[in-house]
Amino acid sequence: MWILGAAALFGTTGTVLANGPLGVDPVSAGVVRLLVGGAGLAVFSYRHFRRVLSQFWVAGLGAIGVGAYQLCFFYSTRHAGVAVATVITIGSSPLFARLIGAVRHRPPPHRLWYLAAVILSVGLAFLSSAQEAGSDVEFVGVLSALIAGLSYAVYTECASVLIDQKLDSTAVMGVLFLGAGMLTSPFLLFRPVSWITTQRGVVIIVYLGIVTLSLAYIAFGKGLKNLVPTTVVMLTLLEPVVATALAYFVLHEKVSGPAWFGMLLVLVGLPIIAISVQRPTTVKA
Secondary structure (H helix, E strand, O other), X not given: OHHHHHHHHHOOHHHHHHOOOOOOOXXXXXXXXHHHHHHXXXXXXXXXXXXXXOOHHHHHHHHHHHHHHHHHHHHHHHHHOHHHHHXXXXXXXXXXXXXXXHHOXXXXXXXXXXXXXXXXXXXXXXXXXXXXXOOOOOHHHHHHHHHHHHXXXXXXXXXXXXXXXXXXXHHHHXXXXXXXXXXXXXXXXXXOOHHHHOXXXXXXXXXXXXXXXXXXXXXXXXXXXXXXXXXXXXHOOHHHHHHHHHHHHOOXXXXXXXXHHXXXXXXXXXXXXHHHHOOHHHXXX
C-alpha cells in the first residue's frame, strides 16, 4: 500500500504542471523539485543523514540515477513525444530491475510476476493512446527513455541496498534526491526560472517538492523495506493510470476508448503483483 500511495502522488505531477503559470519550464521545475523535495526529506530525517552519507559510493550512484532519470525522461518527451516516452520509460524499468536483480543473484520472482508484467505492458501500450504522439519519434528520444528506465531501476536498487543495511529509509531517499538536485542544479543557469517567483509558481513548487517528492518518497522508502525493487518498480505503474484519470477529470482532456481499456488492464495487473509478493521467491536474499 505504501508503494501504491507513492505512485498515486507521482501521478499528480503532470496535472499540477499543466496548471502552472505562463512560461512554466518542466526541466527547471524538475530540478527545483529535487532540491525542495530532497531538502524536505533531509529535514524529516536529519538525525540519520550522516549514516547514509557514510555509504558514499552506493548513495552517490543512487543520486546519479535519480538525476539521470529526471533529465533523460524530460529530454525523451521532447524527442519522442510524451506518450512514447512514458510507455518506454515506465515499461522498461521493471525489465531493468529484473536484470539487476539477476546480476545480484536475487531469487527470481514468482511466475505470477511475469503474468502481471505481460498484462501491465499491454495495458501501458493501450494507455499511451490517451495522449497525442506529437512530433515524429526520434531515435535519440527512444534511447533517452530507455536510459531513464534504467536509471529508475538503478536508483531503486541503490535505495534498497542502503535500506537493507538498516539505514533509515527517509534519510536514504533524502540523500539520493538532494544529491540529485545538487548534481542537476547547473541546468538552472540555462533554463527559464522567472516563473518560479510568481505566486502560483511558488505554490506549484512547494506541492511538487513536498507532496509529490518528500511525502511520496517517504512512502516509497517504507515500501522498499519489505519488497524487492523488482516488485516496487512494477507497483509504481499505477502512476500513469492516476495521471490519465486526472487529465480527464481535472484538465478535461479527451481519453480514448483504448486508453480506458489500458487503465483497466493495469488495474487488473497490480493485484496480481500483490499476490505474487506472498510467494517465497519474492523474499530478499
